[in-house]
Amino acid sequence: MTEKMLKSDAEWRAQLTPLQYNVTRRKGNERAFTGAYLDNREAGVYRCICCGAELFASEAKLESGTGWPCFRAPIDPERVRTQEDYSWFRQRTEALCAACESHLGHVFDEEPQGTGRRYSINSVALEFEKGSARARKTPRANPMEGDIS
Numbered sequence: 001m002t003e004k005m006l007k008s009d010a011e012w013r014a015q016l017t018p019l020q021y022n023v024t025r026r027k028g029n030e031r032a033f034t035g036a037y038l039d040n041r042e043a044g045v046y047r048c049i050c051c052g053a054e055l056f057a058s059e060a061k062l063e064s065g066t067g068w069p070c071f072r073a074p075i076d077p078e079r080v081r082t083q084e085d086y087s088w089f090r091q092r093t094e095a096l097c098a099a100c101e102s103h104l105g106h107v108f109d110e111e112p113q114g115t116g117r118r119y120s121i122n123s124v125a126l127e128f129e130k131g132s133a134r135a136r137k138t139p140r141a142n143p144m145e146g147d148i149s
Contacts, residue, residue, distance in 0.1 A: 005051045005100040016050070023122045024050055024102035027087070027094070032067025035123025040069070044130040046121075051100040055079050055126070056119070064118060068105060069126070071119040080119070082107055095119055 007015075012025050022028035037046065046056040046069075056071045064070040074080040078098060085094035085106065093107040105121040 007100075012050070017124075020049055020124050023124050024104075027085075027103040029105075030068075030122045030124050035068060037069045037123040037126060037128055038067070040128060042128070042130055044128055045075070046071075046126045046128055048097040048100060048102055048104070049125055049127050050102040051097060052127075053079055053097055053099040055097065055104070056121070062118060064120070066118075066120055068120045069123055071121065073117065074119065080104065095121065097125075 009025070013021055016024065019028075019030065023030060040058075040061075043058050045054050045058070047054055054075050057075050060071045060073055060075075062070040062072060081096050081098045082093050083096065085092045095104040095107050096102060097104060102125060103122075104125045105119065108118045108120060109116075110118060
Protein backbone atom coordinates (compact mmCIF):
# COMPACT_ATOMS: atom_id res chain seq x y z
CA MET A 1 0.00 0.00 0.00
CA THR A 2 1.21 3.50 -0.83
CA GLU A 3 1.99 5.80 2.10
CA LYS A 4 -0.04 9.03 1.94
CA MET A 5 1.61 12.45 1.82
CA LEU A 6 -0.38 15.21 3.47
CA LYS A 7 0.37 18.92 3.05
CA SER A 8 -1.63 22.07 3.64
CA ASP A 9 -2.93 24.15 0.77
CA ALA A 10 -0.34 26.83 1.64
CA GLU A 11 2.47 24.26 1.43
CA TRP A 12 1.29 23.08 -2.00
CA ARG A 13 1.04 26.69 -3.25
CA ALA A 14 4.59 27.40 -2.06
CA GLN A 15 5.99 24.27 -3.75
CA LEU A 16 4.20 24.44 -7.11
CA THR A 17 3.96 26.93 -9.96
CA PRO A 18 0.48 28.43 -10.46
CA LEU A 19 -0.22 26.08 -13.40
CA GLN A 20 1.04 23.01 -11.50
CA TYR A 21 -1.12 23.98 -8.54
CA ASN A 22 -4.22 24.53 -10.69
CA VAL A 23 -3.85 21.17 -12.43
CA THR A 24 -2.74 18.96 -9.53
CA ARG A 25 -4.61 20.48 -6.59
CA ARG A 26 -7.67 22.06 -8.31
CA LYS A 27 -8.19 19.38 -10.99
CA GLY A 28 -7.42 21.71 -13.86
CA ASN A 29 -6.08 20.82 -17.28
CA GLU A 30 -3.25 22.12 -19.39
CA ARG A 31 -4.18 23.05 -22.95
CA ALA A 32 -3.88 20.26 -25.50
CA PHE A 33 -0.62 20.07 -27.47
CA THR A 34 1.23 22.42 -25.05
CA GLY A 35 2.75 19.99 -22.54
CA ALA A 36 6.50 19.58 -22.19
CA TYR A 37 6.35 15.76 -22.38
CA LEU A 38 3.92 15.33 -25.25
CA ASP A 39 6.70 14.55 -27.74
CA ASN A 40 9.29 13.23 -25.28
CA ARG A 41 10.75 9.98 -26.61
CA GLU A 42 13.65 9.59 -24.17
CA ALA A 43 13.95 6.55 -21.91
CA GLY A 44 13.19 7.20 -18.27
CA VAL A 45 10.58 7.55 -15.57
CA TYR A 46 7.75 10.04 -15.15
CA ARG A 47 7.28 11.09 -11.52
CA CYS A 48 4.53 12.97 -9.74
CA ILE A 49 5.48 16.68 -9.68
CA CYS A 50 4.08 16.98 -6.15
CA CYS A 51 5.64 14.07 -4.28
CA GLY A 52 8.17 12.46 -6.63
CA ALA A 53 6.46 9.06 -6.76
CA GLU A 54 7.41 7.06 -9.85
CA LEU A 55 4.22 6.74 -11.86
CA PHE A 56 4.92 5.84 -15.50
CA ALA A 57 7.80 4.31 -17.46
CA SER A 58 8.71 5.65 -20.88
CA GLU A 59 8.23 2.13 -22.26
CA ALA A 60 4.49 2.49 -21.57
CA LYS A 61 4.13 5.81 -23.45
CA LEU A 62 1.73 5.92 -26.41
CA GLU A 63 1.48 8.12 -29.48
CA SER A 64 -2.22 8.89 -29.08
CA GLY A 65 -2.63 12.11 -31.04
CA THR A 66 -4.88 13.46 -28.28
CA GLY A 67 -2.68 16.40 -27.25
CA TRP A 68 -1.53 15.01 -23.89
CA PRO A 69 1.12 12.42 -23.00
CA CYS A 70 -0.56 9.03 -22.78
CA PHE A 71 0.51 5.76 -21.20
CA ARG A 72 -0.74 2.15 -21.36
CA ALA A 73 -0.40 1.60 -17.60
CA PRO A 74 1.39 2.92 -14.51
CA ILE A 75 4.64 1.37 -13.26
CA ASP A 76 2.62 -0.19 -10.45
CA PRO A 77 -1.21 -0.18 -10.36
CA GLU A 78 -1.12 0.88 -6.70
CA ARG A 79 0.67 4.14 -7.55
CA VAL A 80 -2.17 5.63 -9.59
CA ARG A 81 -5.70 5.43 -8.25
CA THR A 82 -8.85 6.28 -10.14
CA GLN A 83 -12.23 7.73 -9.27
CA GLU A 84 -15.31 8.79 -11.20
CA ASP A 85 -15.32 12.40 -12.42
CA TYR A 86 -18.58 14.08 -13.44
CA SER A 87 -17.17 17.50 -14.31
CA TRP A 88 -17.74 19.10 -17.71
CA PHE A 89 -21.21 17.52 -17.92
CA ARG A 90 -19.98 14.01 -18.65
CA GLN A 91 -18.69 10.95 -16.84
CA ARG A 92 -14.96 10.29 -16.98
CA THR A 93 -12.43 8.41 -14.88
CA GLU A 94 -9.94 10.65 -13.09
CA ALA A 95 -6.33 9.50 -12.50
CA LEU A 96 -4.70 10.58 -9.21
CA CYS A 97 -1.35 9.98 -7.57
CA ALA A 98 -2.05 7.44 -4.84
CA ALA A 99 0.63 8.94 -2.58
CA CYS A 100 -0.44 12.60 -2.54
CA GLU A 101 -3.87 12.70 -4.25
CA SER A 102 -2.63 14.97 -7.06
CA HIS A 103 -4.88 15.14 -10.10
CA LEU A 104 -2.87 13.72 -13.00
CA GLY A 105 -5.41 13.49 -15.81
CA HIS A 106 -7.96 10.93 -16.97
CA VAL A 107 -8.16 7.27 -17.94
CA PHE A 108 -10.05 6.12 -21.01
CA ASP A 109 -11.04 2.58 -21.94
CA GLU A 110 -9.83 2.98 -25.48
CA GLU A 111 -6.28 3.14 -26.69
CA PRO A 112 -5.18 3.93 -30.25
CA GLN A 113 -3.42 0.59 -30.78
CA GLY A 114 -6.46 -1.25 -29.42
CA THR A 115 -4.79 -2.86 -26.42
CA GLY A 116 -6.89 -1.41 -23.60
CA ARG A 117 -6.76 1.59 -21.29
CA ARG A 118 -5.16 4.96 -22.04
CA TYR A 119 -3.88 7.15 -19.20
CA SER A 120 -4.04 10.70 -20.59
CA ILE A 121 -1.83 12.73 -18.25
CA ASN A 122 -1.07 16.45 -17.96
CA SER A 123 2.67 17.09 -18.53
CA VAL A 124 2.59 19.75 -15.81
CA ALA A 125 1.62 17.04 -13.28
CA LEU A 126 4.83 15.15 -14.04
CA GLU A 127 8.59 15.49 -13.86
CA PHE A 128 10.78 13.34 -16.08
CA GLU A 129 13.92 11.51 -14.96
CA LYS A 130 16.16 10.22 -17.76
CA GLY A 131 17.36 6.65 -17.44
CA SER A 132 15.81 3.25 -17.01
CA ALA A 133 12.59 2.68 -15.09
CA ARG A 134 13.17 1.49 -11.57
CA ALA A 135 10.23 1.19 -9.26
CA ARG A 136 10.73 2.62 -5.78
CA LYS A 137 8.50 1.60 -2.89
CA THR A 138 8.13 5.08 -1.36
CA PRO A 139 7.99 8.56 -2.89
CA ARG A 140 10.47 11.25 -1.94
CA ALA A 141 9.52 13.38 1.02
CA ASN A 142 10.35 16.48 -1.01
CA PRO A 143 10.81 16.39 -4.82
CA MET A 144 13.64 18.93 -4.48
CA GLU A 145 15.65 16.63 -2.18
CA GLY A 146 17.27 13.23 -2.65
CA ASP A 147 15.89 9.82 -1.83
CA ILE A 148 14.47 9.12 1.63
CA SER A 149 15.81 5.56 1.68
